[in-house]
Amino acid sequence: MKKPVLWALFLAGITSQSLAQDPNAEKYAGNINAKITKKHLSILASDKFEGRETGKRGAEMAAAYIAREFKKLKLIAPVNGSYLQQVSLIETSMLVHSFELNKNVLSSGKDFQFSGSGEARTIQANELLFIAKETESELKENDISGKVVLIIQYGQADEIAKRLSFLKRKKPALILAVNTEKNNSNHSHNSGVSLSVKNGSRESFPLKVYSPPVVQINPEIANLILKNSGSTFEKLAANNAQMLIKAELKLSYGPVQREVLSSNVLGYLEGTDLKDELLVYSAHYDHIGMNSDGGKDKVFNGADDDGSGTSGVLAIAKAFAKAKKEGNGPRRSILFLMFTGEEKNLLGSEYYSLNPVFPMANTITNLNIDMIGRTDFIYRNTPDSTNYLYLVGTDKLSIDLHRISDHANAVYTKLKLDYRHNAKDDPTQIYFWSDHYNFAKNGVPVIFYYNGKHEDYHKGSDEVRKINFNLLSKRAQLAYYTGWDLVNRDKRPVVDVKNNMPATR
Known part of the structure; x- marks a missing residue:
């Protein structure tokens, strides 16, 4: 029994020494x-x-x-006598050239918020698919590829992002998302503007990678879409309906790029x-x-x-x-x-x-x-x-x-x-x-x-x-x-x- 005791004491000594401050x-x-x-x-x-x-x-x-x-x-200051390392970035934003709903010309920022990526596109449609929140699971069997869909935004930021991600994977032409909370700070920072490092690995990413665009609108704009349908946004939302809506839509957009400068801050000892x-x-x-x-x-x-x-x-x-x-x-x-x-x-x-x-x-x-x-x-x-x-x-x-x-x-x-x-x-x-x-x-x-x-x-x-x-x-x-x-x-x-x-x- 002596050998295990001595070994334990030896290990304890090493542990004590190794934990010295x-x-x-x-x-x-x-x-x-x-x-x-x-x-x-x-x-x-x-x-x-x-x-x-x-x-x-x-x-x-x-x-x-x-x-x-x-x-x-x-x-x-290690950057040629400066604490600042200038970082050259490319800002890519999507400029909406025109957006018309049932002959009504809408204004970006005032009537809607736009986010998307890819090269310049024009989207035209004469019907939209309204999807109520209870019917989302049905989309697993439905083909919405190339269609314009109208949805209601609800829930927390993570839920909103998850639903939009799901819909984008179904490859619609456009998602119109009705935001019923005017001051929803959960996702308001998502402006659709992207930054990338100049000459970096992702500089051309916003142009090369297409994602179905999302247009955020309020209930008033949604009712412009529905004005010829005989219904209102409030009625559709209350009935949890999924239906085709006759409406004329034309959206034209494309990327604009500019250089932006920022800085890393470095201190060297x-x-x-x-x-x-x-x-x-x-x-x-x-x-x-x-x-x-x-x-x-x-x-x-x-x-x-x-x-x-x-x-x-x-x-x-x-x-x-x-x-x-x-x-x-x-x-x-x-x-x-x-x-x-x-x-x-x-x-x-x-x-x-x-x-x-x-x-x-x-x-x-x-x-x-x-x-x-x-x-x-x-x-x-x-x-x-x-x-x-x-x-x-x-x-x-x-x-x-x-x-x-x-x-x-x-x-x-x-x-x-x-x-x-x-x-x-x-x-x-x-x-x-x-x-x-x-x-x-x-x-x-x-x-x-x-x-x-x-x-x-x-x-x-x-x-x-x-x-x-x-x-x-x-x-x-x-x-x-x-x-x-x-x-x-x-x-x-x-x-x-x-x-x-x-x-x-």
């Missing part, structure tokens, strides 16, 4: 606190910044704020003996802008998405900058990288991956923070509601990185780490949907820090007052401690897992 790491972690993260977030997610939409004034204000904070920390190797902390500072429907809450503040991650990275930058000032700087260099255009399809990170300021081959890891200030639906009423975090990507390219991350949590933050979104069969497939994707596809190990979706996701109600700043700061501290280990250890994380990341999503 680094006093220098702990010394500077206090800079990542509720006071500093609240200060940053209260500015970035204020109405003044107008929802930080890429290419708009609010986003440029946010970029300028972050650059000023990097300068205060005395981080190096140089290392010592291993300074040619680089750790990247990232978050996206953009959000989805203003509520164009004129609702009471006019700004999509994006406090959690991703003001929380941006504020967390700014606090982490302060901790490392102070450590260096006091002679405890990192061995490897650190790039604090705030992306534009994440909400527009990861544009800022795509641009950086195509135009890296520092070689991707020298980038040891990307720690990407996107939403860390709230509690999601899953954890809301559990004992771990204020002590959990989803980690994604930790072992996708490097088992070594996964161990480093788990060790940092075991020693310092002791959060409940949830890996459900890291699973291959995770229905959200979120591994592909934040800025770390553009590092992972280039073979750089990544960790994505994420709190999950909540009821305010992509709504005007994602506001600063709902953020748990103590939880935000604790989650950011995990990224900090993980990074402290990564930049000071002798060897970079070993890439020991085959990269199965697709080149495009």
Whole structure:
């Protein structure tokens, strides 16, 4: 019996030693606190910044704020003496040349909202198919290919998007969607304007890929369609009917493109003996802008998405900058990288991956923070509601990185780490949907820090007052401690897992 006891004591000794805390790491972690993260977030997610939409004034204000904070920390401006990496984008919008319903000429923006993609088209019809909500299942057997369909929009944003997606797969010529809620902020940010990186992999995507157009109208316009049918929109909706309606429709539209400039914001902290190797902390500072429907809450503040991650990275930058000032700087260099255009399809990170300021081959890891200030639906009423975090990507390219991350949590933050979104069969497939994707596809190990979706996701109600700043700061501290280990250890994380990341999503 002595041998097992001695072996247990030996293992306990190793465990105790391996869980020893680094006093220098702990010394500077206090800079990542509720006071500093609240200060940053209260500015970035204020109405003044107008929802930080890429290419708009609010986003440029946010970029300028972050650059000023990097300068205060005395981080190096690595883009030819600037903190801003200019990102060249192509904006594609669909211009409606004319839209007539029963001889009535309608005005875009006033009478309807249009979204679509593809090349210029003209759609003409003399009948429409009205589909009530109870009869959607019948479409599985019906052929609506090439037809104009009229539907009622109802339910939450996810339900609306799901139904439209289903209908588009049936390949109608046009979807007329009646919106009965005049101030529906759930989907008002979907303007039909798309952005892509100039000379990027998806620049011509809006032109080459056709999707059936959707025209959003109100009940008054719906009644213009029905004026010769002997019925009204209200009667059809009440009767849950599915019927053919005689109406004359002509729609002509086509794409218009222009160049738009935005900026990634970069702050560089140089290392010592291993300074040619680089750790990247990232978050996206953009959000989805203003509520164009004129609702009471006019700004999509994006406090959690991703003001929380941006504020967390700014606090982490302060901790490392102070450590260096006091002679405890990192061995490897650190790039604090705030992306534009994440909400527009990861544009800022795509641009950086195509135009890296520092070689991707020298980038040891990307720690990407996107939403860390709230509690999601899953954890809301559990004992771990204020002590959990989803980690994604930790072992996708490097088992070594996964161990480093788990060790940092075991020693310092002791959060409940949830890996459900890291699973291959995770229905959200979120591994592909934040800025770390553009590092992972280039073979750089990544960790994505994420709190999950909540009821305010992509709504005007994602506001600063709902953020748990103590939880935000604790989650950011995990990224900090993980990074402290990564930049000071002798060897970079070993890439020991085959990269199965697709080149495009």
